[in-house]
Amino acid sequence: MADHVAFINVTRQCNVDCLRCYLTAENRARKERLSLRTLESFLNHHFWSDNQTVLIWEGGEATVVGQKIMREYCERARQILPYARQTMVTNCFAVPDWLPELANEFFGQQVETTFALGKKASLKGDEAAYRLQFARGLNKLWQAGIRCPVNIELNRETIDAGVDELADFMLSTDCMAWEFDLSVNFESFRRRPEYAAGGVPILPLTVSYSEVWKFLAELEDRRGAELETAGISIGAFNQDPLTGNNQFNVASEKRFLTLNPDGVVTTNPLYSDLEGTHLGSLADETMAELLSNPNRARRVLAERKRAAMCSGCVHLDYCSGGPSHVPVFDGSGECAGGAALWNRALQRSHA
Amino acid sequence: MQFLAGLKASELNQIFEKQANEIKLNQAEKFDRNVAYTQVECDVELMRVPLDAASVGLAPSLDETGEALCENFVFSLLLITGTLNQCTIDVPADCSIDPALVLSEAEQQSLNVRVLMPDDTSCIEPVRAYADLLAEYSTLWLRQGSGTYSLSPLDGYLEYRFARALGHTPDQITRNSEMQALFTDSVSEEAMDYVKSRLDQVIEHELGGDEYFREQVDLVASAIHLKNTELRNARLQMLEQELDSRTPVPNLIRAVASLTGLAIPDAAGMVYEIKHGIHTVLDKYLPRAEGDDIKAPSPKQLELASGIGSAFVSALGGQDAFNAVWGEIAKVTQLKSSVDVDRGVEPPSEIAVKAADSLGVEPKVAALAIAELTGMFGSILKAGKAIETLGIEKPAEVKTTAQSNIIAVG
Structure with missing residues (x-):
């Protein structure tokens, strides 16, 4: 049974400026903090205690709340759910000295981060400064013995920068684990929000699927051996039908819940600031009421129907349709799950 | 319902x-x-x-x-x-x-x-x-x-x-x-x-x-049995570690357990109670006077230790002769080198190997138990000032001064 995952936005404040962030610029500037009471209301429910659970501390940038508050969150969560695994997503822009210590104590020596070769900048709008700071922060974690895989958002700018620029950057850091995420254009969605029944957001992509999977195939063909020799592991190149799809948000609507600092709850963390997806707020409802929100059940059903579009695909059993927040097909001849990559995986396993 | x-x-x-x-x-x-x-x-x-x-x-x-x-x-x-x-x-x-x-x-x-x-x-x-x-x-x-x-x-x-x-x-x-x-x-x-x-x-x-x-x-019963055995072994290992870290004479306790057939916790209790009993008797008959420092040993008991020490010194013909004899005892019983014996740097002495046979313990345990027993006796001589040190005391702490937070910038 897959883990139930709690994404806990301890703040939405951020110290990095990402043009296509799923959080609004207004919320990223607000210095809000999650209260311990809200956290307790969120965690004290059999949705977590009856299942294998992972708690992921997120923001904005979670570390901006400071060591004392972050430690209080972790300790309280451990009291309520002693068997839950905890981890954090940080942007690595300004890794504080206490983060490795906290990761050792609470996160099983593992945190995660995200990256892209464009449209990510310091608050002053400097992309080069961001990249430099990111690499420093990432190295700081790996050098402290903290495993911090990077999720690269395959956005337009990263694809346009080319395989070599990305591979060179990967080789220039101490990070040994890299993953890839599909890129959603939240900026464009926010200009014209569109929802299907049940509050399912219809999210536009920044790059077509065929470009994404072609880019990854090229990365593997041209630089894969070099990266492997350097000890770098890339999840997308190691997809295995036996272990299922390791992309983010595959058939997860039923087991994901995201908490905002103001108590608002939604399912997918990418929906944190998409009001149409919100299930309600712990400020005036209980967890049971939020979980019983009909839109949640409708989105789970929508997710199943989405996967039904893959019927007939040989990869359906293990791919499950790819990330469910994006459409299965985009008209480019490829799909969200990456049929081309699965074909390569099968060829590898038969070789 | x-x-x-x-x-x-x-x-x-x-x-x-x-x-x-x-x-x-x-x-x-x-x-x-x-x-x-x-x-x-x-x-x-x-x-x-x-x-x-x-x-x-x-x-x-x-x-x-x-x-x-x-x-x-x-x-x-x-x-x-x-x-x-x-x-x-x-x-x-x-x-x-x-x-x-x-x-x-x-x-x-x-x-x-x-x-x-x-x-x-x-x-x-x-x-x-x-x-x-x-x-x-x-x-x-x-x-x-x-x-x-x-x-x-x-x-x-x-x-x-x-x-x-x-x-x-x-x-x-x-x-x-x-x-x-x-x-x-x-x-x-x-x-x-x-x-x-x-x-x-x-x-x-x-x-x-x-x-x-x-x-x-x-299958389930075998799995439970295996798990129980693993848990028991893990517990025993923890107990051994506890014994080493929380008692001053762990090897003497091991030797007593082997000699008597008692479980380790009971042997530890027995050794502790013997020691406690001696102190109770001494405190009864040689108590502190009113106003004596309660944290320091009773002066009357120190006098007794001093008397025992003096008796040994006199019997052996003076302080130098006594020091030589005590030095030999400390050497033979490996008292001063017990840390090295414990780390395996120095092998157990011949007498320890022989004693181990008789006690039914490992030679290293016998060597350390002998050293611990000698140490107990030595501590009486030390209290009575017949000897200055046992040779196994912790070194005095080095005093450190707080670092200045001022950073030299040129």
């Missing part, structure tokens, strides 16, 4: 509305969760679970294509699992839906399935079709090997079969009151035996006969 069977989802929605209105009118109103709603038919989406529901079981139904489960049913399942952790899929005895479809949904949602008895269970005839349906579900469930949900009443019957393999025949198949009400109460013995024999056929075909259950019980 009250059982309400066969209500519709629309009726449950109304029950909730009514209860919610009652609470609005009277804030003190509270509902105990003591009603089991079974075989609820999803004519509409079940939007709210009644406030008195202890459990809700939904009956599966098909959509208009006849090939998939009805959306109202799936939606309702998804919705109520958020509110209630006692939610099941209740398959009526006359259900004609493909069992694979129902079990697949149960697996996806990790929900238990109950194949419910028909209304008439007075004799074999009315339960014949039911037993076939249950057999079909049971076969599929046993073949799936999924651990995410259970199938009743097969699960209760399997427990019963395991209990029998252990040599115990329970007087009831289940002690769960809800299960009893649904599967055993008011079922005639004849009908019950028929269902059991049908389940036995499936179990025999899919798993095997009594031998299978005995093998499984043996």
Whole structure:
């Protein structure tokens, strides 16, 4: 049974400026903090205690709340759910000295981060400064013995920068684990929000699927051996039908819940600031009421129907349709799950 | 527990509305969760679970294509699992839906399935079709090997079969009151035996006969035994570590345990109580006078130690001769080099090896036990100032001064 995952936005404040962030610029500037009471209301429910659970501390940038508050969150969560695994997503822009210590104590020596070769900048709008700071922060974690895989958002700018620029950057850091995420254009969605029944957001992509999977195939063909020799592991190149799809948000609507600092709850963390997806707020409802929100059940059903579009695909059993927040097909001849990559995986396993 | 069977989802929605209105009118109103709603038919989406529901079981139904489960049913399942952790899929005895479809949904949602008895269970005839349906579900469930949900009443019957393999025949198949009400109460013995024999056929075909259950019980017992052994060894190891870190004479305690056959904690208690007894006697007869420092040894006891030390010094012909003898004793007993012996840098002495044989312990333990015993005697001589040090004292702490926070910048 897959883990139930709690994404806990301890703040939405951020110290990095990402043009296509799923959080609004207004919320990223607000210095809000999650209260311990809200956290307790969120965690004290059999949705977590009856299942294998992972708690992921997120923001904005979670570390901006400071060591004392972050430690209080972790300790309280451990009291309520002693068997839950905890981890954090940080942007690595300004890794504080206490983060490795906290990761050792609470996160099983593992945190995660995200990256892209464009449209990510310091608050002053400097992309080069961001990249430099990111690499420093990432190295700081790996050098402290903290495993911090990077999720690269395959956005337009990263694809346009080319395989070599990305591979060179990967080789220039101490990070040994890299993953890839599909890129959603939240900026464009926010200009014209569109929802299907049940509050399912219809999210536009920044790059077509065929470009994404072609880019990854090229990365593997041209630089894969070099990266492997350097000890770098890339999840997308190691997809295995036996272990299922390791992309983010595959058939997860039923087991994901995201908490905002103001108590608002939604399912997918990418929906944190998409009001149409919100299930309600712990400020005036209980967890049971939020979980019983009909839109949640409708989105789970929508997710199943989405996967039904893959019927007939040989990869359906293990791919499950790819990330469910994006459409299965985009008209480019490829799909969200990456049929081309699965074909390569099968060829590898038969070789 | 009250059982309400066969209500519709629309009726449950109304029950909730009514209860919610009652609470609005009277804030003190509270509902105990003591009603089991079974075989609820999803004519509409079940939007709210009644406030008195202890459990809700939904009956599966098909959509208009006849090939998939009805959306109202799936939606309702998804919705109520958020509110209630006692939610099941209740398959009526006359259900004609493909069992694979129902079990697949149960697996996806990790929900238990109950194949419910028909209304008439007075004799074999009315339960014949039911037993076939249950057999079909049971076969599929046993073949799936999924651990995410259970199938009743097969699960209760399997427990019963395991209990029998252990040599115990329970007087009831289940002690769960809800299960009893649904599967055993008011079922005639004849009908019950028929269902059991049908389940036995499936179990025999899919798993095997009594031998299978005995093998499984043996496997589980072996696994428990192995786990217990591992836990006992781990505990012993912890105990050894505790002994080293929390007692001043761990090896003497080990030697006493070996000599007496006592368990380590008892040997530690015995050594401690001997020491405590000596101190109690000394404190009784040579107590501190009023005003003496209670943290320092009693002056009278120090006088006794001093007298013992002086006696040894005189007997051996003066301080130099005594020092030479004590030095030799410390060397032979490896008192001063006990840290090296403990680390394995220095081997146990010859006398320790011989003593080890007699004590029935490792030579290293014997060497350290001898050193610990000598140390105890030496501490009396040290208190009486016959010797200056034992040679195994902790070095004095080096005093550090706080670092300046001023950073030189040029």
